[in-house]
Amino acid sequence: MTTPARPPRTGKLARTAIAGLASTRVGMATLRHRLRGDDAQAGSPAATAARQAHEAEIGRILMGAMGQLRGTALKAAQVLSMDADFLPAGVRAELARSTHQAPALNRALVGKVFRQAFGCEPEALFSHFEPTAFAAASLGQVHRAVLPDGRAVAVKVQYPGIADTLETDLTLLRGTLNTVGHRLLTLPDSTVVDRILGEIRRQLLEEVDYEHEAEAQRWFAAHPLHADIVVPEVIASHSRRTVLTQALLHGHHVQAWCAQQPPADVRNRQGQALFDGLLHAALQLRRTHADLHPGNVLFLPDGRVGLLDFGCTQVLGRPFTHGLARLWTQWTARPRADAAALHGSYQALGLTSPSLGLDVFERELLPAVASVLDWATEPFTAARFDFAGKSLPPRVDAPRQAALVRHLQGMTAEMMSWDRAWLGLMHLLRQLGAEVDTRHANALLAQETA
Structure with missing residues (x-):
């Protein structure tokens, strides 16, 4: 059974400390790489293997920090891992492991989200609500439930405080990439880094707004992609900015x-x-x-x-x-x-x-x-x-x-x-x-x- 998690640490000081430690560890790893002379014979099989191992080590350090931060930081890791032109392959491979690594929230925190969104506990909205999530990702988790009319639904609940950490996380990530990344990882200059992170910011602002997601989902349901592709119905009466209820697909x-x-x-x-x-x-x-x-x-x-x-x-x-x-x-x-x-x-x-x-x-x-x-x-x-x-x-x-x-x-x-x-x-x-x-x-x- 998955151990329920505490909410992510949303304080700016705590999150800055995590990012700062990651930057220091990246710098130390790079110093070790250079002191060993791993780049002395650039292009040789040994040098290539050493570079790939160095990239993977940096990726693990960054993934470790983003895993601690969770939320939008973890989602940013997923997005960065998909861009083949931005990060070295070894770093991307480690960040790609970020999918579905967030542990489930405990029952008290789920209730807090519902009280803030609806003014009541989930049991007051559904005839049945499973307190244990059956799926968890970087921004939220999903519970099975049954509407009063008997329809089975999936209820996505956003982690508390996630939206509030977005700006802090992207500022920390921008600083890490600009002060460490382009010197040690051969990344683009700060203008390109800012452009890419700006686009990630836009995507994340949309992803933490479940009302925006519900609107997009209704659009795709109304514009079928293919006869064999199913888009589940959104249940508007049971959805809010931090809770999204939709028909359950088996x-x-x-x-x-x-x-x-x-x-x-x-x-x-x-x-x-x-x-x-x-x-x-x-x-x-x-x-x-x-x-x-x-x-x-x-x-x-x-x-x-x-x-x-x-x-x-x-x-x-x-x-x-x-x-x-x-x-x-x-x-x-x-x-x-x-x-x-x-x-x-x-x-x-x-x-x-x-x-x-x-x-x-x-x-x-x-x-x-x-x-x-x-x-x-x-x-x-x-x-x-x-x-x-x-x-x-x-x-x-x-x-x-x-x-x-x-x-x-x-x-x-x-x-x-x-x-x-x-x-x-x-x-x-x-x-x-x-x-x-x-x-x-x-x-x-x-x-x-x-």
Whole structure:
């Protein structure tokens, strides 16, 4: 049984001390790395292994601090882990472990949230309310309950004080990355760091507002992504800014679902729904669910897929979807588009400065992004793609990481959300082992470039 947790430490002094200790530990780890001379033979297998071990150590230090802070700090760790162009691969891998690491709250704190939101205990609102959460994440936890009319529901309860820590946490994270990160981790300059953290701040402000999430969830329910994708109904009467009640879906997360060894045709049907549904949402509805980690997708026994947690969504403008479709079709075309065309697409998407010349783009940036583009567009290279053989996200070596830092301006809100969604989808479909027909998706890309 999970031990109930105390609420996160919301005091600025306590949270600053945790972040400060993490910065000190990162500095000491880097000093040890340099004193050992691990970089003396840059490019050698020994130096590469030492650098990867150093990145992992730094990632563990940062993850340890964010795990203590919990709440928005832990959620920020999840978002940062999804950006392949920002943090070194070893650091990202450790931060990615942040998913579902928050322990459950005790009964007294759950009651406090309900009294503040509704003026009463949960037992006064529901005919039955399970006091022990069945799911917990960085910002809240979920309880099973039954409405007075007999409908089974899932009730998401936000951890007390989470919203109040947001600004403090991002200030601490910004300070850590600016004073330690760009010197020791080869991160971008402070302007790019601020831009990325500003976008994380926007996402987190939305995610701690369950009324905003309920509105987004109702929008997706009214604009179906696919016939086999289910969005649970929001129960407005039992929802507030810190409590979200929705219809309970009975299904399994991807690992538990695959453990039951569902037939290949069922897995393929579900994978097809997710693949086509996300691209339909982005390229035709111009909005994306930006948090497709395994905890937010349920595989239902009837072959459909349940989509959860709409706290982080993003409206996608036509210039972005056109630019993305153009870049991906240029990359997968045979013969591949020339460097000048790819240079134009990167600039149109706002990923590079207008002052970045074609010669530098072709010589330095294009080799650095090639493996990332190969990985992202891999499913579109065949009429049917088997995700059981999907490659893992590429590990970008130190020279190419440095090129990304020098030449990429940082992510726009649209690109950051899309990258997060696409990475989550690729991981899900790989775990599911689904084989999908990509012809409809390729047609959508071609239509968007017209």
